[in-house]
Amino acid sequence: MKKNLLVSFAFLFVFVSANVWAEGELTIVSWGGSYAKASIDGIFKPFEEETGIKVIVEDYNGGLAQIRAQVETGNVHWDVVDVESQDDLIACDEGLLEYLDDLELPDAPDGTPAEEDFFEDANADCSIGNIVWATVIAYNSTGFESDPPSTMHDFFDLEKYPGKRGMRNTPEVNLEFALIADGVPPEQVYETLSTDEGIDRAFSKLDSIKDSIVFWVAGAQPPQLLADKEVAMTTAYNGRIFNAINLEKQPFVIVWDGHVRDYGQWVIVAGAPNLENAKKFLQYAARSTSMAGVSNRISYGPLRHSAWELVDKHVETNIEMRPHMPTDPENSKNFLVNDPEWWAEHRDDLFERFTAWVAR
Incomplete structure (x- = not known):
């Protein structure tokens, strides 16, 4: 009898523990590399310590293919995903994400309501703003000892600055860079791209360097391409290049001219298995x-005004962080803010054309 009771209690303990464990976890999907490490140390671990909820971290390279497949098959195992702003709009419209209208967000430390403290357009129906980041041009300074590149035009000038060019394997940002390099003012880029002639113009500019392009997919690739001297210049996420300079002491330089700025946003996948924890x-x-x-x-800026007051020095190297942010005044002389609504409308057609262009 006593033995049976012990067995029963043991079974009950295992059953309850298993259910507590199942309810006490959360899968968060982000972009890997130095950005994931900054997120793990800066948010995920402190969240675990405060709540007791175990965070399982997975990496991806953006896009909606995996989210769409999980939702459409009913086999959702991701909870929270760090997405690009246009992916948020597309996925929300397709019903791939949970609506967050009723999510109560914390006030600023001084009591300012969240809706007044967040940057304009930082949040949407299915997303909460996370970071402001930029795609920039970067080069290895050992390859340009005199008269180094300093503009977006220089990235496309193979005669003055010979060598391979790294570019992300996507039309997003590449088309904008091409038009800026071709003389289109940033404020007119999306107006120009809204015409057939403008799209042709962008692809024509890309044609001028196509034979020299090395395409990359993951954010960790551009710093490695520069370190290995596989390319002379590359497009890259500004934070990845900053960390390569700051933590790895790589001789890289960021060209801020013509950069494209965007918001990173947190979303919850529709049917997330750990919805309340998410x-x-x-x-x-x-x-x-x-x-x-x-x-x-990492040098990605926060999307709340009050958070900017808390941005100080790098936790490891003690370097001042604000001068390395996309939004620093010195870095904001000539830039473009990504238009997620424009990309949500035109993305499918341009991805089809870009894919065909790459394959030619």
Whole structure:
């Protein structure tokens, strides 16, 4: 009898423990590399310590293919995903994401309501703003000892600056860069791309360097391409290049001219298995202190005004972080803000054309 009771209690303990464990975890999908490390140390671990919810981290390279496949098959195993702004709009419209209208976000430390403290357009129906980041041009300074490149035009000038060029294997940003290099003012880029002639013009500019392009997919690739001297210049996420310079002491230089700025946003996959934990995480990630926790580890800016007051020095190297952010005044002399609504409308057609162009 006593033995049977012990067995029963043991079974009950295992059953309850298993269910507590199942309810006490959360899968968050981000972009890997130095950005993932900054997120893990700046947000994920502190969230685990405060809530007791175990965070499982997975990496991806953007896009909606995996989210779409999970939702359409009913086999959802991702909870929270860090997406690009146009992916948020497309996925929300397709019903791939949870609506967050009723999610209560924390006020700023001084009591300012969240809706007044977040940057304009940082949040949407299915997303909460995370970071402001930029795609920039970068080069290895050992290859340009005199008269180094300094403009977007220089990236496309193979005669003056010979060598391979790294570019992300996507039309997004590449088309914008091509038009800026061809003399289109940033404020007219999307107006120009809204015409057939403008799209042809962008592809024509890309044609001028196509034979010299090395395409990349993951954000960790551009710093490696520069370090291995496989390319003379490359497009890259600004934070990846900053960390290569700051932490790895690589001789890289960022060209801010003509950069394209964008917001990173947290979303919850429709049918997420840990929905309540996912909502708790988004509320935690929306804190000013959480955003600053990332921005003090990698040069992506926070999307709350109050969080900017908390951006200080890098937690390891003690370097001042603000001058390395996309939004620093010195870096903001000639740039373009990504238009997610434009890309949500034109993306399918341009991806089809870009894919065919790459294959030619």
